[in-house]
Amino acid sequence: MKRDFSDRFESVSTGSHLAKRIALLTAICGLVYIARPLVHGVVYPLIYEPTWLLVGGSTLIAAVGLWLAPPLTTEGRQVDGGSLSLFLSDSAVTKLGLLGTLFAVLFVVGMLYSVPAGMVTERTLADRTMAESQQIDELPSINPDNPRIVPRAVADIQTRGSTSYRTQRLGPSDIARAEDGTLAWSYAIEPDGFRNKLLSNQRGVLLSDMTRMENRQITAYDDQQFAIGEGMYLHRSADWNLKRTDYLTQYRDDAVEFTHDGTAYMYYPKTGHEWQLTPLPHTVPVWDGGALIAPDGTITHLSPEEAQASEILDGQRLYPLYNTEREMASLGFRNGIINQLPVVGEHAEQVEVAEMPSGAGNSQPFVIDLAGEQMSYVTAMEPYGEDSRGLDEIFFVDASTGEIRYFGAEDQTLTGPERAMGIVRSADSQTGWGDNFQVVEPVPVFINDELWWHSKVVPTDNTDVSRNVFVSAESGDAVELRDTAAVREFLVGEDIENIDDVDTEPAPNTEGVDYYIVIRGSDGEELERIPVEPGQNPTIEYVPAGEGNSEPDQNNSTS
Template identity: 65%
Template sequence: MGTRIPTSGTDWGVKQLAIRISILLVVSGAVYVWRPLFHGVFYRMLNSPGGALVGGLTLLAVVVAFLAPPLDRSAVDSIQAKLTLVGVVLVIGVVLALVVGIPANSLEQRTMAEQTMDGAVEVDEFPAINAENPRIAPRDVADVQTRGSVSYRQYRLGESDIARMEDGRLAWSYPIEPDGFRNSIYENQQGVLMSDMTNMENREIQAFDDQPFAVGEGMLFHRSAEWNLKKTDYWAQYNDDPIEFVHDGDAYMAYPKTGHEWHWTPVPHTTPTWEGVALVHTDGTIEHLSPEQAQESEILAGQRLYPLSNTALEMNSLGYRNGIINQLSVVGAHEGHVEVASLPAGAGNSQPFVIDLADEQLSYVTAMEPHGEDTRGLDEVWFVDAYTGEFQYFATGSETLTGPERAMGIVRSADSRTGWGDNFVVIEPVPVTVDAELWWHSKVVPTDNTDITRNVFVNAHTGEAVEIYDTETVREFLAGGDPEAVEEVGTEPADDPDVAYYIVITGEDGTELDRIPIEPGQNVNIVQNQEDEE
């Protein structure tokens, strides 16, 4: 029996259509109530050419097929026919998405690169670092030490991120979230914990674990912060990890917000935008602040506001700044083509780096290298203000600067006595500036990430390496201390796991006079008395 569209009132009528419309409204209502579950689908349908074509056309086809009269007297055959039509529309949507999506993706990168360059200011020298807030404690070491210092039976520490403490120091901050499925349903996030990252010795841990969040991290469904963020502002993305911090003794969480802007020519495409910050209070209140409101907020003063995820996309787009064809692998000239400098496996961090500049100005820093498989020298260094989203960059010109991968190699090659990979590793290279010069600040830690044995700075201009074993000397060096004076303190690494390093005392002729073992975490204060020479 062939398919047909029934026209008789006995086959199809107003009543049947009304029932199906009612069912559709009920389903739509359920989807609305549980809309955070479908956030990704609907957001892409509204803010992506491919998502609009695939999702929009398919959704329209499903609705039309559901409301349309039967296509055959047999219910099974009618359903099969409608499913076939929906499948055809889906295939058409996928094909159109590919046709439009391929050029749209390239145009998105090109437009983003143009926007980034239009808003960027080239600087003649590197911005000054905040010498009082060095990034000393790597994330992995902080995680091991912090988790080993707390005891919560129903809770655990969530993912760490960088936030500012009330006294201005930088810290790894953690949500104290429910642990286990049952607790995720019934218990609440109990506050936040902050672990100082600016010291080698006696790092302070501040636990604000008596401030339960009505909606928070590690809580399921309608009790979770993510659910309520999407529920209260559906047409934004929350791609960054939350920033847990404390202001006037009260715990908060901040979520940078991302949106998208449509560009209709020459092919429809979108680029990410900064939509502000969502500020979560312990009582469950969520303030959705515009960028201007977030910058004026006393609570958010000194914290990161601009999405780190947006910065990563913008930095990766810079390869397209001289045109789409220029960066193509076969026909491209690669003139001025830069790409984000690579980090070796096991580095423990990724770009953009988060560092504190002078006047407590958090910045996202990205090192760019020239395009090419064998090029590892730096071409540009970009600084994105984490508070305003403003761009600055330093171009190296004819000077070749050492990149992070090479800097880590210098650290290892300068010390052949350490059992690299077996006992100790070099991790977390972070760019810092000393007297307007770029240095790579790496840390040497045991493989179990239980401590920090030393800080090593590698000059990106000369390749000079400076080893430092205590916090105060790190601060003195970052403030412009003489590297040669720092190097005069004789030290040697140790293969003994119970010894972090040795202080080696030598005479004027270089003869070794004494060797003092220093235990991991031991605080050392070296005082050198010299008589004034006439």
């Protein structure tokens, strides 16, 4: 005999059953709302990620529907529908089986959907990025007063070695502008240890000058207790309170710690998402403003326009670095989805973010201060291809407004960061690379409309900066500078001949030259530079004056 679908459910008091279930569901929702910052990572993509919405949202709706439905019967036999024993009953097992089957089907559908939706997202983002970009004919000028001389690793070692906090530690470093206009590595002074993270407060912020090799200033604003801050647990943490007060946004970037009129602040860029319904429903990231936290715990949520107009935030990085990373990564899709596909794609004019070599210590986009104290996110793009390492385009994203400009290399062959670091090592064959010293943090600088890669040579223990080396992206020439004054003179565009304490190297692939033997005096000044041709195996003889034909005292063989 044919059974009606309603026969599958146990005959219970519908009103009483729903009342109990709705009351329990309401209590669960209340608890989730109170602890909503903890589930932000799940809730946000359920709203703004098509695959999560399809799989997770549909599964959640089905779970609530099955929860509110009367207990199921099996084989015509009624089962106990008690609220607690439901989880152990045949009815619960049946419902979970139905839910699991639905989830499995939705998961497969979601994964299949995510492939074209992901490509459409990248295509939309690339189109928007190029539509908002302005092509420039000349490279912008660098700010010579704010060279990035001190790498992050060196700043971390030196700064932590210069502070003495028993119950605090320095958080991760980031780049901020100090009140005198210089760039600095900034740190939150966080509580250290479980007990202190639970009960103590962030003590303030610390700024470490990155623009000097000598006489560097490390300034601690450590007398300002933050009511909510970094390194503080649960409801006292900045993360908890940011998500509690503005939930439908993302905080992808680390905090920018800085001071204004002697007061410490932290700024958090915000990333939102916009739905696009064609050709497939998808979302793209947008700038959603930022949040400013003061020591007293006040959180001021700002729109992009309000952040740009804020006197406190003047000169700081406002635009999310995460958004810039997404925009630059999407540019491979700017000539269409098919163009970038393997096998069938032509890859016409396709670009990709230039790879950074292992051990570089930094990644793109680079944070650079341009003329007029205009911080910018700079990304070097190279042509698509495994063997393509020359630069094709350079993108500049204003860190305050998000405005985009780009420079096309056209027919020029420009050296990328990986090759530039290799030139630094090749130009000095006498240094024990990897054993004693290493080349780190190449960043682009622009001098007289020419691109140079500014790298630093540091000991392997990152305790100091030995020298700064600039490599021309056009010629491959290397310029080695050993003090701050020389670096600033070079960035201004001063002729190398007029700069004190400068060593220059031609490109290491100079025809007929394998390497150079450099002779220096006791004061370090170069006395002579002897080119060595490929295949030569010279010996160095130390001969006292007046002993022209004596046997050599020491032989050093180089190859």
